[in-house]
Amino acid sequence: MQSDNTxxxxxxxxxxxxxxxxxxxxxxxxxxxxxxxADGYRRCQPSVMGAWARYTKLRWxxxxxxxxxxxxxxxxxxxxxxxxxxxxxKPAVSTWRQDYQWISESPGAVxxxxxxxxxxxxxxxxxxxxxxxxxxxxxxxxxxxxxxxxLNSIRESESQFRWSLNTKDTSKYHTLxxxxxxxxxxxxxxxxxELVRPLAMTYIGDIAIxxxxxxxRWQTFRPEDGEMRAEGNEHIIYSTLDRSIGPILHYARGRSxxxxxxxxxxxxxxxxSVIPTKEADMMNFGILPCYEGxxxxxxxxxxxxxxxxxxxxxxxxxxxxxKKVRDNRNFEAMSTYGFSDLIPMAxxxxxxxxxxxxxxxxxxxxxxxxxxxKEGFVVFRQRLAEYxxxxxxxxxxxxxxxxxxxxxxxxxxxxxxxxGDSINSGYVSNLSFLDEVYEGWxxxxxxxxxxxxQADISFRxxxxxxxxxxxxxxxxxxxxxxxxxxxQRHHHELTDxxxxxxxxxxxxxxxxxxxxxxxxxxPQSLIREAxxxxxxxxxxxxxxxxxxxxxxRFPESSRLPSxxxxxxxxxxLG
Numbered sequence: 001m002q003s004d005n006t007x008x009x010x011x012x013x014x015x016x017x018x019x020x021x022x023x024x025x026x027x028x029x030x031x032x033x034x035x036x037x038a039d040g041y042r043r044c045q046p047s048v049m050g051a052w053a054r055y056t057k058l059r060w061x062x063x064x065x066x067x068x069x070x071x072x073x074x075x076x077x078x079x080x081x082x083x084x085x086x087x088x089x090k091p092a093v094s095t096w097r098q099d100y101q102w103i104s105e106s107p108g109a110v111x112x113x114x115x116x117x118x119x120x121x122x123x124x125x126x127x128x129x130x131x132x133x134x135x136x137x138x139x140x141x142x143x144x145x146x147x148x149x150x151l152n153s154i155r156e157s158e159s160q161f162r163w164s165l166n167t168k169d170t171s172k173y174h175t176l177x178x179x180x181x182x183x184x185x186x187x188x189x190x191x192x193x194e195l196v197r198p199l200a201m202t203y204i205g206d207i208a209i210x211x212x213x214x215x216x217r218w219q220t221f222r223p224e225d226g227e228m229r230a231e232g233n234e235h236i237i238y239s240t241l242d243r244s245i246g247p248i249l250h251y252a253r254g255r256s257x258x259x260x261x262x263x264x265x266x267x268x269x270x271x272x273s274v275i276p277t278k279e280a281d282m283m284n285f286g287i288l289p290c291y292e293g294x295x296x297x298x299x300x301x302x303x304x305x306x307x308x309x310x311x312x313x314x315x316x317x318x319x320x321x322x323k324k325v326r327d328n329r330n331f332e333a334m335s336t337y338g339f340s341d342l343i344p345m346a347x348x349x350x351x352x353x354x355x356x357x358x359x360x361x362x363x364x365x366x367x368x369x370x371x372x373x374k375e376g377f378v379v380f381r382q383r384l385a386e387y388x389x390x391x392x393x394x395x396x397x398x399x400x401x402x403x404x405x406x407x408x409x410x411x412x413x414x415x416x417x418x419x420g421d422s423i424n425s426g427y428v429s430n431l432s433f434l435d436e437v438y439e440g441w442x443x444x445x446x447x448x449x450x451x452x453x454q455a456d457i458s459f460r461x462x463x464x465x466x467x468x469x470x471x472x473x474x475x476x477x478x479x480x481x482x483x484x485x486x487x488q489r490h491h492h493e494l495t496d497x498x499x500x501x502x503x504x505x506x507x508x509x510x511x512x513x514x515x516x517x518x519x520x521x522x523p524q525s526l527i528r529e530a531x532x533x534x535x536x537x538x539x540x541x542x543x544x545x546x547x548x549x550x551x552x553r554f555p556e557s558s559r560l561p562s563x564x565x566x567x568x569x570x571x572x573l574g
Contacts, residue, residue, distance in 0.1 A: 040188030338472030
């Protein structure tokens with residue numbers, strides 16, 4: 001009897017064990033079914049998105065009896081900032097943008113709205129380095145989301161801009177911009193079924209600039225067709241088209257670093273040292289930024305020849321300047337001589353005082369004018385000295401100051417007769433020279449601001465520039481004509497037609513003075529003085545900036561359509 005009870009107990013225990021095992025299996029299957037509803041969860045793990053997987057979460061939805069996968073990816077964009085001169089505790093954004101973070105360390109502060117005293121700035125955090133660098137160990141696989149190495153490349157590239165806190169702030173003339181990002185939580189419920197990795201988001205206007213700053217060149221840029229491709233500096237980025245969300249960008253890079261340091265000086269060898277300002281970025285789209293305080297407008301478009309002629313028609317409504325440029329192009333297809341003077345005369349100062357970065361993208365095909373060349377400097381200084389001697393006591397102090405300034409700068413350039421080529425010998429990287437030229441540009445700018453504010457005359461700087469351009473477009477044809485007729489003047493053993501072109505500029509001065517004296521209700525002597533100061537100001541701007549076009553780094557095909565400047569059209573990184 002006792003043995004029967006023992007057997008029954010054993011059978012009951014076995015049955016209980018089987019039941020408990022079945023229950024455990026059923027519970028595991030139940031939880032497995034529930035977790036199986038978490039669509040995309042496996043695709044938001046460290047094997048796919050590195051350290052960003054720490055933000056991956058599951059949220060239970062009672063109404064649907066399933067899990068929803070929540071993941072976090074960056075929204076990458078460019079933010080305006082300024083250099084700080086006080087001791088803000090961390091690099092800076094606005095109360096309405098306080099969730100943004102710099103991708104790399106920065107002493108800058110971000111715009112924080114507008115107060116009665118102008119723009120306000122405050123600091124923001126820097127993105128956790130683990131989110132950028134921790135993902136890039138030796139075990140990183142190509143299957144991981146491509147925006148992880150992209151963030152790392154941005155950080156490496158941005159480290160070249162080590163702005164000094166002692167550098168003079170020049171935000172009056174330009175707006176600095178750097179890449180930042182915002183951590184955005186997204187739901188996999190809204191991801192297209194064919195996507196296998198979480199996507200980061202950016203914008204067409206911002207990604208176009210960031211790619212160029214990484215040293216790449218856009219070979220195809222047609223976002224409306226979903227076709228985008230850029231290569232260079234051991235980077236490549238290309239697009240595929242998804243029917244539901246549009247173009248998706250894919251990024252890859254080689255093993256080399258973007259930034260290297262020399263052992264001697266510790267200075268940075270830049271892969272791309274284009275000045276990181278909003279105004280320089282505009283030039284990549286064929287848009288010339290203007291110093292609004294004098295020009296009365298924000299920009300001109302000149303990226304294509306149609307835009308060049310449209311701008312000429314604005315400067316000269318009679319159409320004669322546009323017609324002359326068209327005629328010149330019949331002899332030389334890429335010729336916009338004279339028109340290119342608009343760049344140094346209208347643009348704001350983009351170089352940061354105290355910083356050696358001077359490189360700018362070319363906003364138009366032919367961006368090198370006489371104000372940028374040795375021939376223009378040498379002939380203008382000689383003609384100015386002769387003009388002062390001829391006028392004698394009647395010459396104004398500002399005109400004499402221009403000649404003194406030319407003579408001081410001449411010692412840096414070593415531009416004696418017949419020495420050095422036209423462009424390269426004019427590019428001086430000496431910081432003392434660059435800062436002296438910067439001060440000359442500032443002084444001439446103050447001169448025009450004061451002249452424009454005088455109540456007894458109606459002087460407008462933009463009208464002076466327009467009148468100069470109207471005559472300057474004639475020099476290319478007339479210079480060659482005078483040389484053919486052997487009527488040329490002293491060329492100092494320089495390129496003959498360029499030197500003759502600056503002589504012609506002086507020949508145009510009486511016409512400019514006569515045309516504007518009545519319009520400005522000012523004496524012709526004042527117009528001549530203002531024109532001399534205009535040429536000096538353009539020379540200072542040209543010496544402070546070095547156009548990439550002179551090195552053939554930015555051909556016309558690499559200028560992007562102006563309609564995409566600052567475009568908020570979203571695009572995704574896979």
